[in-house]
Amino acid sequence: MIANLSRRGLLGAAAASGLVLGFRAAGYHPITGAKAAPASALLAPNVYVEIEPTGRVTVVVPRSEMGTGIKTSLAQALADELDAEWGGIVVVQAQGDARYGDQNTDGSRSVRQFLLPLRRAGASARHMLVAAAAERWKVAAADCHTEPGFVVGPTAGQRLGYGALVEAAARQPVPPAEALTLKPSSAWRYIGKPLPVVDLDDIVHGKAVYGIDVVLPGMKYASIERPPVYGGTLKSYDAKAALAVPGVERVVEIPAAPLPAGFAPLGGLAVIANSTWAAQQARQKLTIAWNDGPNGSFDSATYYKALATTAGQPGRALRNGGNVDAALAGAAKRIAADYFVPHLAHAMMEPEAAVARIVDGQCEVWTATQNPQQARQTVAQAIGFDQAHVTINITLLGGGFGRKSKPDYVAEAAFLAHAVGAPVKVTWTREDDIRHEYFHAACAQHMEAGFDADGKAVAWLHRSVFPSIRSTFSPDVTYGAEGEMDQGVVDMPYDIANVRCENGPAAAHVRIGWYRSVYNIPHGFAVGSFVDEMAVAAGKDPVEFIIALLGEPRIVDLHAMGVNYGNYGASLADYPIDTARHRAVVQLAAERSGWGAKLPPRTGMGIAVHRSFLTYVAAVARVGVGSDGTVAVQRIDLAVDCGQVVNPDRVTAQFEGAAIMGLGNTLFSSLSFKEGQVQETNFGDYAVARMDSTPETHVHIVPSEAPPAGVGEPGVPPASAAICNAIYAATGRRIRSLPVDPRQLTTS
Amino acid sequence: MIELNVNGVVHHVDAPSDMPLLWALRDLLGLHGTKFGCGIGACGACTVHVDGDATRACVTAIGDAQGRHIVTIEGLHGDHGDHPLQHAWKQVNVPQCGYCQPGQIMQAAALLAQTPKPTDQQIDDAMMGNICRCGTYQRIKTAIKMAAGEQA
C-alpha cells in the first residue's frame, strides 16, 4: 500500500496553476510548497509525509478539520512514529484525491481509520532514515535509534539530523508494512498527549482561513435565491430592479435538480455582483414565481402527527427475539410511552460557502467541505467536466456537523464560475442555510415494556418511524435503512428475554441528511428515557436499575440473534457490543457526578447510557426547574469509553461540545414547515444553546487500550434523555417530546 | 467615499453608506477575521469594537461607523503582543472549529475593558449574544476568568 512516489508525487498530480490569495495553511501551501521543494532531495515514502533537506517535515492530513482537532491528532500519530520534533512539523490539509483513501470526514471514524495508516506512514519514513544512516556509518540498522529529528548510531558522535539523511533515505526501499515496528504505547511521545491544535494561534488572531474567507483575483460574489420548496422550479422572473443595484453584474439561472436532489444544487437564480452585500441586496429585489412541485403542501403539524400514528402500528421487525407479544400479554406489569423529536438544522456557524475558478478547462475550488472527493464528483457533474480536471482545496471548516459533507454549495460555485467566466464565491446567508438544509429527520417512537411478577423486565418493544436519509438519494424510499435502525434501536444492549425492534414507513418532503450522531439523537432520547420510566415503574433507583437491566457483563452478539447489524462499518470482533463497558461508564458517571446526593426542591438528576460510533457514554445531568417551567441544566457529567485516545484534551472538548449541542437539541431547537417551506429563518427563531444555558461540564475518560472509537458524535445521544430524566426527578413530569415545553413544567 | 478608521488605519471605501461594516471589512478591506454568522445581530460572529463598545458589524452601516474608531480581531492586542484574552484562550485551548472565536474574543475584550473582574452572571449577560455551535462556552468562561485574573 505504501509506495515510493516520485519526488513530486506527493502533491504534484494535483498541482494546478497556483496563485492563491488569502489562503494560508500555517504559512505553507501544498501547491507552491511542492513546487518549491528541490527536485533532487525529498523523502516522500507515501502520500502522508514529506521530509526536506532542511529537516522540515510536512504531514499531510487526509481528513477535514471542522473543530475536532483531527488535523492535529493525526499529525501527532504520524510524528510520533517518525520520531519527529513536534515544533518542526508543518501540517497540511490534503486536497480531495482518492489516493488519500476515504476522506469523508463523517461518522466519527477518522482516528479509527487513520491512526494505524498514519503511524505506519511515519514509521516507514523513520525506517528509511535509519537505514540510510546505518549505511553511511556501516553499522546495522538495529544498532541505531532515533531521537526527535535525529538518527543516533552506536558509536559516540554518530548523530545525524533527518534533513541530512533525506537524499540517501529517498533511495532506500520503502519497507513493507510487516517490516515496520511500531512503538509500544509506553514509548509514545505525542499520542495520548493533550497537544494544542496547530491552528490555535491563527484562530485567536482571526487569521485562520475558512471557505468563506477565500478570495481570488477578479472574483465575483454570488447570492442565490433557491426554490423555497424542495423540488420546486423557477417559473418566471423579473430581474430588472436587481440589475439596477450598483455593483450588480448579471443574474444567472441555475437548473433545478430533479427529485430526489442528492448532492446536486437545488437550482434557482443567482445574482452576480462585486461584493457580497450588493449580491444580497439585489437578490431581495428579484421578483420570482416558482412552481412548488409535489412538496408544496407539506405541513409539519400534520406530518409530525402522522409519524406518531404510524409508530402506533406494527412495522417491519429488524430484531425479533423471543415472543414479545406473548411476554407483554403475560406481563405482571406493562408500561408504554411515545416519544418525538422534530426536524432539526445543523446551523454550523460558518454557513455554506465555496469559491471556484475555471481556467483552461481546469476547475479549481476552495471550500470548507467534509467530503472533498464527493465535492469533486458533484462539481464535475455540475459543469460537465471529467473529475481529473477538478481540484478541491479544503480550507478549515467553521463547523460541519454533517452538513458540509453534502457539496451542493460547492457545485453552485463551480456552475456559476463556468457560466460567468470568472472566479465566483458563493456565500449562503443564514436564512439560506436553514431553509435549504439537509434536515435532521423528525422521528416518532413507540415503546413498550413488560415486567414479570418479580419485577424483572421480560419484554421490550421499540418502534421507530422517520424519513430515511436514503430518500435524499433514491426515489420512493419509505422505510429506514438498516444502518439507521442500527443507531440505537437494534443494538439495544439490555438483558431482556423478549425483544422486538420495528421500523415503520415515512415519506420525506425535505432533503434529509445526517446531523451529528444522526438517528442516535431520537433513539438515544427514547431508549434512555424509557429505561428511566421502567426504573420508576419498578420502583428502583435509575443507576441500580440500568446496571441490573444490562445484566451480567457480556458480549451482545447481534449476528447470532439474526440481526444484520452494521456496527458503524467496524468488525464486531474488534468492536463488540460489550455491556461491561456500558456498566463501567454508568458507574463512573454516577460516582463522579455525586449521584444520590440530597438536592434542593425542583432539582433533580438523571442518567442515560448509550453506545454509538463504537463509543460508550453515560451522561448524568442535574437540572433545576423554575416555577415558570424554565429548565436550567446546572451540571453535566459524561463518562466516556472511546478506546485509545490520541489527544485527550481534544476528546474532552468534543464531549463538552456534545453536551452543549445535546442540550440545545433538548431544550431549544425545533423546525416547522407550512406549504412546504420551513418557518424558522435565522438564530432569532431557531434557538440554540448559548452561554447563559451552559452547564458546568465534566468529562471523564476511561483509560483504555481498546482500539480507538468515535469521539465527535457519541456525546450527543445520551444528553437529551439524561436531561429529561433529571427533569422528571425534579418535577415528576415526563418529557416525551422535544424540545422541552416549559409550559408542561410550571408549578401552577 | 466613506472614511473608515480600522485598527488605527484610515481607509476610504467607495460603497453605499448603508453597506454593513461587516461586508466592508471583509470584501472591501480584506479583513476576514470578522465573521459572518447570521447578518441580523443574533450570533455575535461579526463582533468588533466601535469606540470601544462591542458592536455587531453585520447590522452597523458604514455610514454610521464613519469617523469612529473601529477595532477588529486583527487589531486586538495587549501591551506586549497578545491581548490577555488571546493568551488565556490559548492556555485553555478554547477553540474547536474556531469560527466564532474572533467574535467571542472581541465581545469578551469589551467586557473586560468595562468590567475588569466580571462575575459569572456578568459574563453570561455579556456573552449570551455570541453563539458557538461547537459548544466551547465552558472554556470561554474559564478563559475570561483567567484573563481577568491576569489583568489584576
Ligand code: FES
Ligand atoms: S453575523 Fe452579526 S451578529 Fe451574527
Ligand code: FES
Ligand atoms: S468554535 Fe466552532 S462555532 Fe465556536
